[in-house]
Amino acid sequence: MNRWIWVKKTFKKIHIYLKKFSLYRIKHVDSGSRETKTHELVRRFLYNKSAVFGLALILILVFMAIFADFIAPNEPNPSPPELENSLQPGFWDENGAEGKPLGTDMLGRCVLSRIVYGARISLSVGFVAVGIATALGVTIGVLAGYFGRWVDSILMRGVDIIFSFPALLLAIVIVATIGQGLDKAMIAIGIVYSPQMARIMRGSVLYIKEMEYIEAQKAIGSSNTRIIFRHVLPNSLSPVIVYGTLLMASAILDAAALGFLGLGAQPPTPEWGAMLSESRFYIVSGAWWAATFPGIAIIFAVLGLNLLGDGLRDILDPRLKT
């Protein structure tokens, strides 16, 4: 019971804080007082309920990932395997496995613990894959957008070609070529997503390039490198953040898909897609839990990132709103 009182108190504190800074409603802002840019963005973000919900989902997953060792009730990969506990139901059944709320999989491993540890894998796959995609895509996009002419033509034709493959198919093909495994799946997804980032970046650079402050920089003789790093890049950060978040959602889905196909994370890694794949054959015998819960975890992660991305888009880049 004590725990819930603590949670309640924390929420109350947050509530008081939000009220104090009038973060709840736009109406309360006094037009006379000056608001800092960050403060304004935070307020507008918090006003968007679905974005806050998305952020909360992601924070829960991040928390799960960081403190997996403390949260998970059992070992994700006990050795020796507890085969005698295989495919036991969880809390909904009277004869459910003790101390394993979501039941066990075919090797007697605790499904909940594996999902908690899986958050680590899925989130890091998302981060690394989007990191690779951003590094590649931003470079291509900035070069194409800033220098234009033949540089643009060549780079963008290349991007068009990669776009003519369905993303997952290309990722499968890359994995087939460079080999299977989680690290390679991350690289493959990063490469496959870079064209999207490149297109967005190019569009943004084309817009910024026409701005007067860039013209001013050129007039005082700044080098291209200086203009790109000091002016173009910082000003095109918001689409990168917005699309990075949305791409991360797709990256997590595709990584799970690769895991499901057996081309990403290899057993016994507790990766959500791979968990689903391993346990799907047991649903015929009635053990639905081992395949159902990892899917729900994927949905939470993807849903959270999608909501967060949409919210960020609304506040950071109103031009992109559809």
Next chain:
Amino acid sequence: MILYITKRLLQLIPVILGVTIIAFSLIQIAPGDPARTMLGQHATQKEINEIRDRYGLDEPIIVQYGIWLSGVIRGDLGRSIITNDLVVNEISSRFPNTIELTIAAMIFAILIGGVAGIISASKQYSITDYTVMGVALFGISMPVFWLGIILMMVFGVILGWLPIGGRIDLFIPYQRITGFMVLDSIITFNLPALVSSIKHLILPAVALGTIPMAMIARVTRSSMLEVLRQDFIRTERAKGLSERAVIYKHAVRNAMVPVVTVIGLNFGLLLAGAILTETVFSWPGLGRLVVEAVYERDYPLVVGCILIFAIIFVIVNLITDILYTYIDPRIKYE
């Protein structure tokens, strides 16, 4: 219009060439000797030399690409390592199944998604609207393979209404004409085959169509809302047209452009989703074929499959672009 289509077709050539370059380099990058890669691990030295000779593997790489490409243009994609069957035959026997699945999924997605979007927009902020949008939000975040498993579990295992995998019941006689089983069954008046093939089609099509359905619902809604706010809609309401006529005759037509875009964009997603759906439901299509080929390192087959996938994808994008101009004549053919 014809000029525009011709121009777009010509623009496809460099893209498709690029696709072949990627496919070709796949064989090159794959670890090991390309000849051995093509023939598999159990090839004899004589066979390897034969292949080396035939594909000019001792020539410079550009010449090799030329030889390979001229083969591809003539429809020679080589032979599968595992079955030693022609890659073209393998692909053409699986191809209709994938097309059947994607078309069924698309019909499901457009019908349900479109109607849901229209209803939701015409009753904005109602409980129906919130429900539809809530479901759609979950729909776009759902992994297609998970949904497939859940559908299989509920309708296949627990309720037992529909089969959990495969294309058709084994004991039903079936005569192959076009390869499209539903079509073939109709042509040959084979009722049991028709029923069985449609029953097998339902679950995979629903699983595959749900994500596009959710996206179509969301886009239809937002596009409809935008159209419904415009002046001509107010004029129509003012002149006493029924709400039904306003929405279904005037608003829907004007709201179609973004929806068509999304349908076109979703086709790629559908092809990628087909790979997963076919794996879940053991559906004998191209997606399953490419995954099996990857497992078995059957490179000629992998290359053939990705070429086909990419070409379908590019053509669908082209059709989408042409459809825009048909639906909205304000968009110029550039």
